[in-house]
């Protein structure tokens with residue numbers, strides 16, 4: 574097997590990151606909230622339409638800030654999918670919150686809005702929709718349920734930068750939204766994230782919680798003459814070197830998204846015949862969602878031998894991966910949370926999903942090889 578290895582992911586850099594970092598270095602402002610951070614905030618606010626954006630160390634940190642900002646108390650219940658990354662649950666568990674896991678829809682693999690109301694109890698405080706693969710949850714339905722039951726909504730839009738739902742950016746629809754700029758996402762700064770605040774009443778306290786519980790942000794703006802300890806909080810702000818790196822990625826967001834969408838579309842076109850024969854299921858994007866080609870997940874048929882398929886890809890030199898181990902069945906999920914029933918869709922999808930390589934620079938020839946190996950697997954009965 575002499576064909577070159579096709580990795581699952583390769584971070585893409587614009588080429589301007591290092592000169593931006595040199596500029597931050599020359600500015601002699603290395604701590605957070607300098608000129609590069611400000612420009613990232615402006616970009617995020619303009620692109621998303623949120624009231625206020627704040628850079629954080631990660632999406633995990635943004636979710637933790639959200640839990641602090643909403644004053645989650647021990648025993649408070651949080652409704653979320655089991656089909657997600659651990660941080661969606663952990664951020665609330667750190668405050669003593671109880672994750673209540675709800676099943677996902679078969680089509681988008683997003684939180685099934687029809688199952689939310691049955692999971693609500695007098696202790697429910699928050700709904701956390703996770704926009705899987707940058708495809709929106711049914712936010713109109715979820716916001717209406719939240720309004721009826723006076724619940725807060727925190728969007729885990731880690732995968733959803735540069736996407737929208739009925740013309741609104743993901744992350745800008747709930748009370749709060751969380752973005753990730755981790756190396757594996759579309760726009761990156763190594764580790765990185767942002768909290769989007771859509772309720773003006775939460776802005777001032779968000780700034781305090783992010784600055785170790787002090788009103789240092791107001792002090793730096795010259796609004797007060799000294800800063801003091803005001804509230805609970807921690808250090809959630811990244812330094813300027815990270816923001817300098819991130820800014821160039823944000824400035825290239827349109828072309829990054831376009832390139833990824835081209836790769837996604839090519840898989841989608843090539844795999845259409847396999848779906849038509851009932852051999853696999855391609856990702857589904859509803860009409861009212863604009864996605865960002867964050868990933869290309871396919872579903873094998875129930876009972877298919879995924880393990881063998883992964884081995885075939887591995888020996889063909891192609892990096893394909895699967896996820897997630899459902900949270901409700903994981904050791905910490907069992908200890909800290911509760912599932913609303915058996916979550917049959919989550920359990921089934923977790924055994925059948927494969928993510929194909931998708932990154933900027935992946936050629937159609939390489940994608941053809943991925944598709945050929947997949948055809949081979951499926952013809953072989955996997």
Ligand SMILES: *Cc1c(COP(=O)(O)O)cnc(C)c1O
Nearest residue numbers: 631632633658660731753755766
């Ligand atoms: C990547 C991801 C996170 C965590 O993001 P970090 O920036 O690595 O903390 C959280 N939720 C979802 C759905 C993710 O995909």
